[in-house]
Amino acid sequence: MTEPVQRHFDRTVLPLPDTPVGGKVAPTVGESVMPRIEPIRPPDGAPNVVVVLLDDVGFGATATFGGPVPSPTGDALASEGLRYNRFHTTALCSPTRAALLTGRNHHVVNTGVITEFATGYDGYNSIIPRSAATVAEILRQNGYSTAAFGKWHNTPAWEVSPAGPFDRWPTGMGFEEFYGFMGGEAHQYNPGLYHGTAPIERPEEATNYHLTTDLADRMISWVRQQRSIAPDRPFFAYWAPGATHAPHQVAPEWSDAFRGQFDQGWDALREETFARQKKLGVIPDDAQLTRRHDSIPPWDSVSADRQRIAARLMEVYAGFLAHTDHEIGRIVAALKQLGEWDNTLFIYVIGDNGAAPAGGINGVFNEMVTLNGLQEQTDVVLSHLDDFGGPKANNEYPVGFAWATCTPFQFTKKFASHFGGTRNPMIVTWPDRITEGGQVRSQFHHVVDIAPTILEATGIPAPTVVNGVEQQRFDGISMLYTFNDGQATGRRQTQYFEIQGIRGLYHEGWFACTYHGKIQWKPGKLPAFSDDRWELYDLSSDYSQAVDLAEHHPDKLAELKALFDVEAERNCVFPLDDRGPMRVLGARPTIWGDRTSMSLSQGMIRMPEDIIRATLNRSYSITANIETPGDQLAQGVLLAAGGYFAGLSLYVQDGLPKFTYNYFGSKYTTIAASTQLAAGESTIAIEFDYDGGGLGLGGLAQLLVNGAVVCQERFNETVPFGFSGDEGVDIGMDSGTPAANTYHGTFPFNGTISEVTIQLR
Incomplete structure (x- = not known):
């Protein structure tokens, strides 16, 4: 006869034992007592946890913190919860997210910079170590349901591919459910989405689609499902939309509501915001408004055309932020309707860093231009004024308005030295535990403090071992002591930034x-x-x-x-x-490795842009071996890279082989054969001979069919560094936004593609 199994809940060593409890085994069932199968559960009374993290929002953007953009959801949360006015991020997105999820300083978890800029040094290789288990993994192994929605941006760039590995994707780091995008930004109308680790397209049946709305819908649906199936199991949801990172895209009814509200310019806007902040009490009475840095022009010195552009860009941004607040309100309403609100710890961080200055001095219609080190002309931007906020716009406001939305601080995103880059608003609500709603908390805290706060709130200790790996120290300090004691002495005494x-x-x-x-x-x-x-x-x-x-x-x-x-x-x-x-350059692995050619198969979509980026600033060829149908004209994409904002596409249209090069959405060059393909096997290729001697130069493009040149054209310039922040490379279709302006939608190929080979020359 065996002894009954005893369960020991030492929650510092994960995973917890999941063997049945009690009972007795005897020679026959009649003499035995059946053990109880008891699922692992968190400590009694453990709350649900929701973390909302916005992207690229300055301290003085939302009305909840004195800004110009109405934020009724933020106001309502602040009235029943707490506003933190000395809370800090790292000044950049991937580092902030890694610190939030692990409770460790961003360099300690190798995320000292965004994943795309990883190098081989400790602190910068973008490989979050297994010795720093995420709070999601800890909660999951303690019985929580876990899900992440929206932006991830914490997987090494060379691992974001159909080949994985997937252990550093969200579903490998503690989240049972993931619906969102893997990179640093997303198109709001045609995002590059993943469900788990599988690339998917936006819902086909959706009308007036917007990613932020989709993410809110997905979270609400997931929570309802959890409550229906496992009502006694608390959940942890991490909701991190692409808003308000560029592209600033929102329906006109949201942006048009702000018409004329920013014509006074950024200098006056800062004065107005500063006055509101003092009236609200979100900054001290003796706080000073910092001066404008000499590198930012005074509003009155900006030309009338540039003022017109800047004001409209800010109107679109304001609409984007207001729409985001609305969608968060839908999530809050759903939690209340389900009866989950009172015992939900809701942590709302308004920005993973300060407002983004990527629009430069003048603001941009297509941010990819400036990210490639180039400059848009005023007349080009003016010609697109009515397109701002739409699907073909990758617009970003000028640095003057970014700085204004960081009032009262100096500088913006990326400035780890000044609070314009690192001080972000945070609101915390938990009706069952926070009894002093509507107050401001001013203890100095940092994003690494969120994970320890969650663990203390749930009654779960920081583990010493997770999945057999000894865990490194937490750098964070729980903020729970501030919830009901506004005068408590701050416990964080030291924090570095870099x-x-x-x-x-x-x-x-x-x-x-x-x-x-x-x-x-x-x-x-x-x-x-x-x-x-x-x-x-x-x-x-x-x-x-x-x-x-x-x-x-x-x-x-x-x-x-x-x-x-x-x-x-x-x-x-x-x-x-x-x-x-x-x-x-040469600092991190790439999909290519040491190869000079790569063959891809039909159906491979949303592959990393690293694949096509290897062809930039050099000669290359793309060759597709295909079989066309005999009963209809050949149609569709063979290889596409990028999208609206820059890219290229090799395709067949009405039986004619074609190649389009998209130079930042402002100049499309298409070369096409004049003879339709015969049914059966064919080879279509583009050969590009780069001029050499610099970046972004031109070259000769030749289109070949079955080895013979059928047309050619010189390109005067090419994209030097990258096509997009969120689109990749597709074979057999064009996912996301189309790279060419001669077709619409995904334009799938109606024949068979044996392979497409990219050859570096």
């Missing part, structure tokens, strides 16, 4: 920082790190980093600079690297 050489350190009320002379919208030669000018702020009396005390307290500055080095060494920040895209 993004691409821009750095800062908070310590016991002081802040030392340097922006390393690095102005994204005004590139120039950077100083040596040893020559950086550091600033010093006393945050006990200077909420907004307005008064630099470096010259008055040199000893304190020296102390904090030395402490930064200690923290940098401890957190794998070194070596400092201030390079941009050039840092990745």
Whole structure:
């Protein structure tokens, strides 16, 4: 006779044992007592947890924190919960998300920069270690249902492919359900979606489709399903839409509601926002409005045409943010309707960093132009004014309005040195536990503190071992102590910040920082790190980093600079690297590896853009071996890369082989055969001979059918660095937005593709 199995709930070692409990085994069933099968459950009373994380939103954007964009959902949440006005992110998206989900500093989990810029150094390789299990994995193994919706951007770029591996995708890192996109941004009307690890297209039946709405629908449906099937099992949902990262896309009824509301410009908008912030009490009465940096032009110096462009870009952004607030409201309403609201810890972080300055001084219609280091002409942007916010726009407002929505702070996204980049609003509600709704909390906290807060709230300890791997320390500190004690002394005494050489350190009320002379919208030669000018702020009396005390307290500055080095060494920040895209050359694995040719098969879609990026700034060929139908004209895409904003496509239309090169959506060049393909087997190829000697130069494109040149044309320029932030490479169709302007939709090929071979030459 065997002894009954005893279950031990040592939650510090995961996974927990799942053997049946009790009972007795005897020679016969009649003499035995059946053990109980008891599913693993969290501690009694553990709440549901919802984390909402927006993208690229400045501290002073929403009306809930004094901004110009009405946010009734944010207002309602703040009235029954708490507003945090000294909460910080890392200043960049992937690092913030990695820190939030793991509770560790971003360099410690190898995410010191976005995944696309990964290098081989510890701190920067984008490989979140298994010794830093996500809060989703911890909750899942303690009996929670878990799901992620929206933006991920935390899988190494070379692993985002149909070949995986998939253990660093959301479903391999603690989320049982994932519906969203893997990269840094998404088209709001035609996103590159994944369900789990499978690429999917947006719902075909959807009318007036918008990604944010789709993500809200998916989360609401998932929660309802959980409540129906497992009502006694709490859930953890991570909802991270593409909003309000570029492209700023929203239906006209949302953006048109803001017509004329930003004609006063960014200088006046900051003054207006600052006054509202003080009236609301979301900043202290003695806070100062920081000055405009010399690199940002005063509004009155901007030409009338540029003012018109800038104001309309800001109207579209405001509509995008207002629409996002509306969709969050739908999620909140659903939780309340299901009776889940009172015992739901709802953490709403308004931005993974400050507002984005990627639109540059003037703002852009197509952000991919500036991301490739080029400049749009005013007349080009003006010609698209009515298209802003639509499916063919990748618009981004100018840095002046980005800066204005970061009121009252200096600078914007990427500035880990200043609060315009790192200080984001946060609202926390939990009706069952937070009894002082409507108040402001001012303890200094950081995004790494979210995971420990969730664990303390759920009664689940930080594990020491997960899946056989010893866990590294948590860098975060639970914020639960602030929920019902607004006067509690802040428990975070030290926090470093660093993004691409821009750095800062908070310590016991002081802040030392340097922006390393690095102005994204005004590139120039950077100083040596040893020559950086550091600033010093006393945050006990200077909420907004307005008064630099470096010259008055040199000893304190020296102390904090030395402490930064200690923290940098401890957190794998070194070596400092201030390079941009050039840092990745030869620094990380690629899909290509050492190959010079790659053959792809029909049906392979949404493959990473790395595949086609290897052809940029060099000669190459693309060859498709196909079989066309005998009863109809051949139609459809053979290979497509990119989409509306830049790309290329090799295809057949009405039986005619064609090749289109899309130069940033402003110039489409199409070359086509004049003779229709005969039924049966054919070979269609494009050969491109690059001029060489620089980036983004032209070359000769030749279209070949069965080995013979049928047409050719010279291109004067080509895209130097990349086509898109969210589209990839497709064989046999064109997923997402079309790369060519001669067809619509996915334009699937109606024949058979044996293979498509890309040859680097």
